[in-house]
Structure formats: structure tokens, C-alpha cells
Amino acid sequence: MKWKKYTIQTTTQAEDFISSMMADLGIEGVQIEDNVPLSNQDKEKMYIDILPELPPDEGIAYVSFFLDAEKEQEALLAQVKDGLEELRLFVELGAGTITQSETEDQDWINNWKKYFKSFAIEDILIKPTWEQETDAGNYRCVIEIDPGTSFGTGKHETTRLCIQQILKFIQPGDRVLDVGCGSGILSVVSLKLGAxxxxxxxIDPLCITASRDNMNVNHLSEKTGRFYQGNLIEDDRLRETVGNGYDIVTANILADVVIPLTPVIPDCLKPGGIYITSGIIDFKEEEVTAAIEAAGLKVLEAIHLGEWVSITAKKE
Structure with a gap:
């Protein structure tokens, strides 16, 4: 299905007013692009591991909406333009110009797949589900991943660092807790390596779905994996459900989430258990290290890849 994309250049001050106006006109769903820095509360709610570096906020925003390209839309567009002029009476609208382009459903759903190719981490081959398997015999195991709408192909530096540490510390039969599981890649890798x-x-329900799907894709028994939506930092009931006595806990999230998460980790680990963290930008390393030590865990090592850091600790 083809769609026409209309983009309004406006101000960050006006973006919510425009979104509301669109909803009143029956336009379902808008896309907002701006460079407003995220608050700490916003960061905790984000469903991705790594936040993009944004240019300076100049107060400019772009509000886009999509209309069926096969239908006549002149009347609705006229209503949008009238609505913008009404908004000018009480909010700074900025340019208020509308530009048009055309796209298709498949642009949103499938185009990104051409950038996800098979790759290896040590002797593990990680491949997308839509690629044919090649040279599988040369690898210890093959992991198939379809990230869906969740974060986690395994190719990002932070995930690579986690997998390297899992390879180093995991033992047959280990119980593993994967906090911020994303696509479930660390859970799948752990099971393939003998957990x-x-x-x-x-916190994202789509990640729970993706994790279960990737368990199935890799022919792993449902009995070996449990996945729950929720915030382990705040939810006492979730912590009770998850339980304790884990040999390994992984947290490939963000430094600003790892820090408040860390105090609850010792209760999840058994004595001698290993805590593997990642998603830590290098200038946050000392802050995360301090949080880990304050929780009573012993830092074993910190490894780096590019500007990213993984810190591994032990419950003594």
C-alpha cells in the first residue's frame, strides 16, 4: 500500500498542539522529530539500549502524518492548513510549511533488514532468520535472530561485549537472568552455550514477544525460558516472580538504568554469582563501577570496545 507523507516544519512548543489538532481531524498517528534532550524519566521508559547523540536543540520540530495515496485528500489537507492558521493565534508555530513525499508499508517494515547480515563473535555465528545458513560447521553454535521491533541484533558493541563475557563465565546448567532482554539474544546465546x-x-511488551519468538526460531524448549514484562527496579512483585539464586545476571541497558538497577542485583544472585553489565558509555564507567561496589559486589574486570564499556562483577 502506498502512502503520502506530509511533514510540517514547526516549533517544539507547537508539536503537541498540532498532534491534538490532527487527532481531532481523525488522523491516526503522527511522527514527531526534534532534538529536545530526554529527561531522566524519559530515558528510563525508553525501549532501546543505546540513545542517539542529538545535535543542539534549536526549537525546531517536524510533525509528519500519513494519508492513503490512492484516495483524494484535498479536503482533509485544507482542514489541516486551516487548523494550523488557528493555532498561530495562540502558539508560536514557526514556518508551518508542509512538504510531501511518498512511501510504502514495506519501507517501514523491511528496508532495515538489508543492513543486518550474518557475523561472528568468536566461535558463535549470529545470523538473521531470513538469510541462508553458510559454513555452520565451522562454528560452535549458530544463533538465529529476528529482532522484530525490539532492540538487539547482537551487532552493536554493547551486545558483543556481553556475549564475550557470557562465553567467559557461563558453566553448564547455569541459571541466567537477562534484565532488559530486548530481542532475547543474550538469553538465546546463554542457552545455546549450556545454560x-x-x-x-x-519494560517493553514487544521485547517479550520477540524473545519468545527467537526461542522458538532457535528450537529451544519453552520450559527453559521465562519472560516477563516489567521494571525490576520498581516492581516488588516482579522481583518475587523472578526469584533468586541466579548464577549469572546480564544487564545490557544504559548506564543511567544500570546504576539504579544494581542495588537489587545481589538479591538475585547466588554467592559466587556473576553480574555482567553493558550499554555503558565510557565517561559513565566510574559512576557505574561505584554503584556496583556500593551494592557489595566485587568488580572483576572492565572491557572496552570503541566508546562502550562492559563491567563484570561477582557476589562474594
């Missing part, structure tokens, strides 16, 4: 069972948590 007895995994438990995953994420």
Missing part, C-alpha cells in the same frame, strides 16, 4: 534455564525481563 539450564533463562529468565528475561523488559
Amino acid at each position: 539450564g534455564e533463562v529468565t528475561g525481563t523488559d
Whole structure:
């Protein structure tokens, strides 16, 4: 299906007013692009591991909406333009210009797939589900991943660092807790490397679905993996459900989430258990290290890849 995309150049002050006006006209769903820095509360709610670096906020915003390209839309567009002029009476609208382009459903759903190719981390081959398997015999195991709408192809530096540490510390039969499981890639890798069972948590319900789907894709028994939506930092009931006595806990999230998460981790680990963190930008390393030590865990090592850091600790 073809769509016409209309983009309004406006101000950050006006973007919510425009979105409301669109909803009143029956336009479902808008896309807002701006460079407004995220608050700490916003960061905690984000469903991706790594936040993009944004240019300076100059107060400019772009509000886009999509209309069926096969239908006549002149009357609705006229209503949008009238609505913009009404908004000018009480909010700074900026340019208020509308530009038009055309797209298709498949642009949104499938185009990104051409950038996700098979790759290896040590002797593990990670491949997208839509690629044919090649040279599988040369690898210890093959992991198939379809990230869907969740974060986690495994190719990002932070995930690579986590997988390297899992390879180093995992033992046959280990119980693994994957906090912020995303696509479930760390859970799948752990099971393929011999873990007895995994438990995953994420605040995004789509990540729970993706994790379960990737378990199935890799022919892993549902009995070996449990996945729960929720915030382990705040939800006492979730922590009770997840339980304790884990051999390994992984947290490939963000430094600003790892820091408040860390105090609850010792209760999840058994004595001698390993805590593997990642998603840590290098200038946050000392802050995360301090949080880990304050929680009573012993830092074993910090490894780096590019500007990213993974810190591994132990419950003594």
C-alpha cells in the first residue's frame, strides 16, 4: 500500500498542539522529530539500549502524518492548513510549511533488514532468520535472530561485549537472568552455550514477544525460558516472580538504568554469582563501577570496545 507523507516544519512548543489538532481531524498517528534532550524519566521508559547523540536543540520540530495515496485528500489537507492558521493565534508555530513525499508499508517494515547480515563473535555465528545458513560447521553454535521491533541484533558493541563475557563465565546448567532482554539474544546465546534455564525481563511488551519468538526460531524448549514484562527496579512483585539464586545476571541497558538497577542485583544472585553489565558509555564507567561496589559486589574486570564499556562483577 502506498502512502503520502506530509511533514510540517514547526516549533517544539507547537508539536503537541498540532498532534491534538490532527487527532481531532481523525488522523491516526503522527511522527514527531526534534532534538529536545530526554529527561531522566524519559530515558528510563525508553525501549532501546543505546540513545542517539542529538545535535543542539534549536526549537525546531517536524510533525509528519500519513494519508492513503490512492484516495483524494484535498479536503482533509485544507482542514489541516486551516487548523494550523488557528493555532498561530495562540502558539508560536514557526514556518508551518508542509512538504510531501511518498512511501510504502514495506519501507517501514523491511528496508532495515538489508543492513543486518550474518557475523561472528568468536566461535558463535549470529545470523538473521531470513538469510541462508553458510559454513555452520565451522562454528560452535549458530544463533538465529529476528529482532522484530525490539532492540538487539547482537551487532552493536554493547551486545558483543556481553556475549564475550557470557562465553567467559557461563558453566553448564547455569541459571541466567537477562534484565532488559530486548530481542532475547543474550538469553538465546546463554542457552545455546549450556545454560539450564533463562529468565528475561523488559519494560517493553514487544521485547517479550520477540524473545519468545527467537526461542522458538532457535528450537529451544519453552520450559527453559521465562519472560516477563516489567521494571525490576520498581516492581516488588516482579522481583518475587523472578526469584533468586541466579548464577549469572546480564544487564545490557544504559548506564543511567544500570546504576539504579544494581542495588537489587545481589538479591538475585547466588554467592559466587556473576553480574555482567553493558550499554555503558565510557565517561559513565566510574559512576557505574561505584554503584556496583556500593551494592557489595566485587568488580572483576572492565572491557572496552570503541566508546562502550562492559563491567563484570561477582557476589562474594
